[in-house]
Amino acid sequence: MGDGAVGKTNLRRNYLGIGFTQDHQMTIGADFAATEKVFNFDDKIFNVTFQIWDLAGQSTFSQVRSLYYKGCFGALMVFDRTRPSSFENIKSWMKELKKNSGRGEIPTILLGNKYDLVETADLVVSKEDIDKLVDEYNRDSNKNGFKVKYLDTSALNGLNVNEAFESLGETILRWLKVIE
Numbered sequence: 001m002g003d004g005a006v007g008k009t010n011l012r013r014n015y016l017g018i019g020f021t022q023d024h025q026m027t028i029g030a031d032f033a034a035t036e037k038v039f040n041f042d043d044k045i046f047n048v049t050f051q052i053w054d055l056a057g058q059s060t061f062s063q064v065r066s067l068y069y070k071g072c073f074g075a076l077m078v079f080d081r082t083r084p085s086s087f088e089n090i091k092s093w094m095k096e097l098k099k100n101s102g103r104g105e106i107p108t109i110l111l112g113n114k115y116d117l118v119e120t121a122d123l124v125v126s127k128e129d130i131d132k133l134v135d136e137y138n139r140d141s142n143k144n145g146f147k148v149k150y151l152d153t154s155a156l157n158g159l160n161v162n163e164a165f166e167s168l169g170e171t172i173l174r175w176l177k178v179i180e
Contacts, residue, residue: 002111015052032051069097073172081113081117109148
């Protein structure tokens with residue numbers, strides 16, 4: 001989830017092993033993929049199917065997006081580290097998710113994507129602002145048995161892409177009390 005052009009599709013492509021594409025077209029409505037992942041916790045094996053819904057970030061698709069949230073167990077919330085407006089919109093995305101998930105607050109990993117561009121960008125979202133937002137969400141979500149986590153990511157070079165999906169999977173399993 002997140003604004004258009006923050007790199008959601010390329011994060012998904014990278015995780016699925018499809019690779020990064022420069023000439024990506026805007027997602028219309030939603031795109032779907034599924035993949036199997038095996039988790040091993042304390043010598044217990046868990047086979048998990050990730051159903052990955054890549055939702056269009058443009059406001060014109062907000063009515064369509066609400067249909068895809070129903071029943072979801074977790075979300076990757078993505079902003080562009082070099083586009084502060086995409087970070088400022090995270091609160092709206094969180095409200096939209098909470099309103100439409102049918103479960104209230106659900107495990108969420110906040111991703112600051114395009115980290116590979118931070119050193120050369122004129123404008124970047126500061127780590128202090130990110131930490132402040134994460135702390136704000138954790139005051140609420142910690143009551144629900146999970147914490148919002150943050151990772152810098154790069155869909156271009158793969159930085160923390162697998163970690164993002166796998167951390168979300170582990171958080172969901174813990175939240176559902178499948179693992180302790």
